[in-house]
Amino acid sequence: MNALRRNVLKGAAGAGVVAVAVAAGLLKPTQAMAAWNKAAFEAKNVGDAMKGIGAASPADSKDITIKAPDIAENGAVVPVEVTSGIAGTTSIAILAEKNASPLVGNFNLSGGAQGFISTRIKMGQTSLVRAVVNAGGKSYTAAKEVKVTIGGCGG
Amino acid sequence: MAQPMRIRATMAGDLADVKVLMNHPMETGLRKDAKTGQLVPAHFITEVSAAINGAPVMTAEMSGGVSKNPYLGFKVKGPKAGDKVVVSWLDNKGDKNSAEATIG
Numbered sequence: 676m677n678a679l680r681r682n683v684l685k686g687a688a689g690a691g692v693v694a695v696a697v698a699a700g701l702l703k704p705t706q707a708m709a710a711w712n713k714a715a716f717e718a719k720n721v722g723d724a725m726k727g728i729g730a731a732s733p734a735d736s737k738d739i740t741i742k743a744p745d746i747a748e749n750g751a752v753v754p755v756e757v758t759s760g761i762a763g764t765t766s767i768a769i770l771a772e773k774n775a776s777p778l779v780g781n782f783n784l785s786g787g788a789q790g791f792i793s794t795r796i797k798m799g800q801t802s803l804v805r806a807v808v809n810a811g812g813k814s815y816t817a818a819k820e821v822k823v824t825i826g827g828c829g830g
Numbered sequence: 831m832a833q834p835m836r837i838r839a840t841m842a843g844d845l846a847d848v849k850v851l852m853n854h855p856m857e858t859g860l861r862k863d864a865k866t867g868q869l870v871p872a873h874f875i876t877e878v879s880a881a882i883n884g885a886p887v888m889t890a891e892m893s894g895g896v897s898k899n900p901y902l903g904f905k906v907k908g909p910k911a912g913d914k915v916v917v918s919w920l921d922n923k924g925d926k927n928s929a930e931a932t933i934g
Contacts, residue, residue, distance in 0.1 A: 711876045711922075716893040752897045771895060775860060779895035786906070788887040789845060793903030797858070797895050 716778050721770060721805065724778040728768050730807045730814035736761065739817035741806050750798040750823040759790030761810040767792045772818075773802035798823045837931035839915045846909040846933050848880065850902045850917050858894030875900060878919045882909045882933075909933055 715727025725731060738760035747753040757767050767790065768781040779796045790808065798804075798821060805818040836851040852875065859872025874894040880887050887906045909915075911933050918928035 712891050716891070756903075774895055775858075776893055776895060778893060780890055780892035782888060782890040782904070784888055784904070786882070786885045786887045787908035789905040789907060791903075791905045793849075793901070795897040795901050797856075797897055 712781065715781070717776055718778060719776065721772050721777050724770055724776075725768075725807060725814075725816075727778070728766075728781050728807065730768070730809060730816070733807050733814035733816035736808070736815035736817055739806050739808055739815060741804060741817055741819040743804050743819055743821050745820075746822045746824065747798060748824050750800070750825055752795050753798050753804075753821060753823070754793075754795050755804055756793040757791070757806040757808075759806075759808045759810070759815075761790060761808055761815055764790035764808055764810045766809040768807040769794070769796060770805040770807065771796055771798045771802055772805055774799050777805075835917065835919075835927055835929040837915060837917055837929055839931050839933040841909075841911050841933060842905075845905045845907055846882065846913070846915075847905050848903065848915055848917075848933075850878075850880070852878075852900045852902070852919055852927070854898070854900060854919075854921065856894055856896055856898045856900060860894075873921065873923055875919045875921045878902065878917065880904070880915065880917045882906060882915050883913050884916075 712727060715724050718724035718727050740758040742756035755769055759767060766781060766783045769779045770777045771779055782792045801822045803818040804821050805816060808815045834853060839846055839848045854875050855873055857870050857873040861870045863870050872894055875892055878890040888904050913933045914930055915933060916930045920926045
């Protein structure tokens with residue numbers, strides 16, 4: 676829990692900086708964040724985002740299952756479920772390839788947690804939803820296309 | 831500021847099935863307010879951590895790309911009914927929240 680506490684402190688300090696920077700119109704709020712994998716989350720393309728999470732060139736894998744709708748009526752809420760059948764899965768990242776910032780979330784699993792993550796993401800437009808799995812020091816990936824009729828990013 | 835969070839944890843065979851619903855606006859910082867035309871400042875959860883009986887099972891980093899009022903589901907092998915699940919999150923403004931539930 677010490678790591679979390681440190682993050683909270685940094686977050687609180689960062690918030691003040693952000694408020695000033697936003698008021699001055701100089702900075703996007705996320706730029707003053709600490710402890711969070713900023714490079715990966717602010718990457719504007721899939722390649723940089725994958726590099727940011729230490730998976731520059733993941734191998735395609737059939738053992739990763741992505742459950743998501745073929746057509747999402749509302750891009751603001753797209754249910755995505757990733758199941759990794761790869762033994763020793765330690766993390767699962769979810770990317771929406773054509774979002775302004777493709778990396779949506781990176782989930783680290785430990786202590787008996789299975790290779791499974793279920794969540795809901797936003798998608799700006801029709802694109803591939805990609806899962807990147809780290810297992811035993813190697814990275815694997817799979818993707819599924821989701822068609823979006825109404826985008827859920829910005830307006 | 832922090833709003834309640836809901837956790838449901840049930841045993842499904844030998845796996846604990848944990849479902850978490852967090853209350854959060856998850857603003858990306860890219861959306862414009864329909865009335866004023868101004869960008870709505872980014873406000874989203876950046877980190878989530880979950881522990882069962884004090885042992886960490888899942889830590890996540892996320893961006894504004896996760897839907898409003900984030901839902902998170904994961905499965906853990908090992909816990910028994912009656913074990914305690916604690917989930918906490920932290921957002922980009924330094925707000926945080928934590929909740930606990932008992933596996934049923």
